[in-house]
Amino acid sequence: MSGFTVTNAPHIRAKEDSAMIMIYTITALLPAVIVGAVLFGARSIGLVTGSIIAAVLTEYLMLFLRGRKAVPADPLSAVITGLLIAMIVTPATPWWMAAIGSIFAISIVKHAFGGLGFNIFNPALAARAFLLASWPVIMTTWPRPFDAVTGATHLALVRTKVMEMSLWNMPHHIDTYWQLFIGDRGGCLGETSAVALLAGAAFLLIKDVIDWRIPTGFILSVAIISAAFGYDPIFQVLAGGLVLGAFFMATDPVTKPIGRIGRWVFGIGCGVITVAIRFLGGYPEGVCYAILIMNGFTPLIDRYLIDRVYGHPSTSLRAGKK
């Protein structure tokens, strides 16, 4: 008799677990990393490896210190954080500097808030902000592709030209777009090639790993606001870290809002802050801070912008029903 397992329904589960989702994400990031490695040479391999190893080791150390058992998703999420940190710093960064960024990201930004699933800010972006504040000169030194010479990124060039001449008249040719699209330009290790990033993003969208609303809201708002203020929208979308940020950082499941409306607001908010920083601020790139700022708004968005539940008159479920 007996010997039968008794559990709650449902009795079947989807195959994809969190570890599988992380593996999909890593796979999707690889094309951009490979393009980066081709463009910026052997030092990028050291950068990526150092950053990932530091992240994974910190993850295990923090889990041990917090007395938590590691599940497969924990080290894999640390790999993603390490990989992303390497991708959003300049290829000139020494590997140990990226490793320090990883240690900061995993220990302070992630585990101090409760580990996987509980951090408020995107660990990789927070690490970038931390590194930029700590080593401002190295972090804004941009090697040209296939070249030891360093120069400014496209956006930094635009920024300086704003002061010298009128940016409004700055010509952008189809050649510039093509360069930006394939990735033949200065910039962070993993942000340069839009085509490689879009390939990875398409894979994640097909696998239903990332939400489509956030990147759509983010990129469209940047393009529309740029155009409205007389900037070149295509240039604004392709230059800088927007494609990487919109598809891989803003969509980070942990730090984005839950509701559908909330996700739209989050994406559009990221776009608005990005252009505000780019056009009004003293720093040429705004994607990183825009996402971090919106991360801070996520709990508030989750509190007030929940989707309308079937059979309820309005979205204000919490306010309306007592």
Next chain:
Amino acid sequence: MKTFKGGIHLDHHKDSTAGKPIRNAKEPKIAVIHLSQGGALCQPLVKVGDTVKAGQKIGDSDKLISAPVHSSVSGKVTAIDNAPHPNGSVSSAIFIESDGKGETVEPIPNISVREAGIVGMGGGSFPTHIKLHPPIGKNIDTVILNGAECEPYITCDHALMLQEPLSIVEGLAGIINTVGAKQGLIAIEDNKPDAVAKITPYLSMGNVQIIVLKTKYPQGGEKELIYALLNREVPSGGLPMDVGCIVSNVGTSHALNRSQKTGMPLTERVITVTGAVKDPSNLRVKVGTRIADLIDDCGGFAGNPKKVILGGPMMGITQSTLETPIAKCTTCVLVLDEKDVKLFEEQSCIRCCRCVDACPVQLTPNFIADYSQNKMYAKAKELGAADCIECGICSYVCPTRRDLVHWIKTAKAKKGLPAGRQGKK
């Protein structure tokens, strides 16, 4: 094609019984008739030692929401005692030892729906006569017959639609007449074109049509059907009649028609016995037949049976014993092999939103479960816990293997929360 918001596609696992003709199960030696089979608990009308006939009323209640229960065999009452109930609890039941003679009571002409003991046979088990007599002021314009059968593995409604199309349509016409509705809609998922083809020739009677729906879980949910077919939403805490609908299962419609035609109460139903058994079948079984007898009837277990479920894999209830009898609303006996039974440890939420995107009533299951786990049930209610239809999609899709629907059900069951439609009545 019409459908609802959210939902997911599931492997349907219906091949082993789909299209198989319904065969009669062997008459059980002992029938265990539960006194709780829809509505209030019935009081026994017989005592130990009494001889009963098949179709004899053996339990009834004077409560409003109730339906009598009938013996499904002829024989002797051997005990009135607690027995495992299909819902996982233990409840009192009448044990009848069959004498094998199959004597039945005299048919009652124009038997009333209540006296026939008809309850919702899709799993809801709500007394049908109550549904057919909505309070004054509630006008019903549409009767929806649910032939979606969206749970994997189950094929009993499908088999019934193939074999009894006329009876199903006649039953529907009867319901339409009773409630004075304008139209009847039979909802069938697009993976059952043969059922659509079988029923279509009988549609001439009354204003009845078939609506083919997208194959998606939980298409057969009442709220989802109403939204898909009529683009109406049942208000929170309300019933289909609040938006002018009655939703009934095709099995219920058939049972209604059959009782009207024969004058006999409901004592048998069609169920699917499938999974890790040698001969998966669609069986016409006597209510009260125990799982063990049905497994024998299907050639015994195959492989290493690990879980026995009454109902489907998404919403069904696991049984610890094969002594549990079939109730009027039981749709399926599903045996899962060891290789299909995986046990998971819950991990912390990564907020991936798969549950949010899949929820057919647009809840935020992860937040509700968080509140429930922390015993903050009022907060869970604010987020709409009581609107959960318990379809299990959130737990199914969760990549961190959280028991989301369990936590939501926990919050729902707590005092002060209207527990869905049962609580409303």
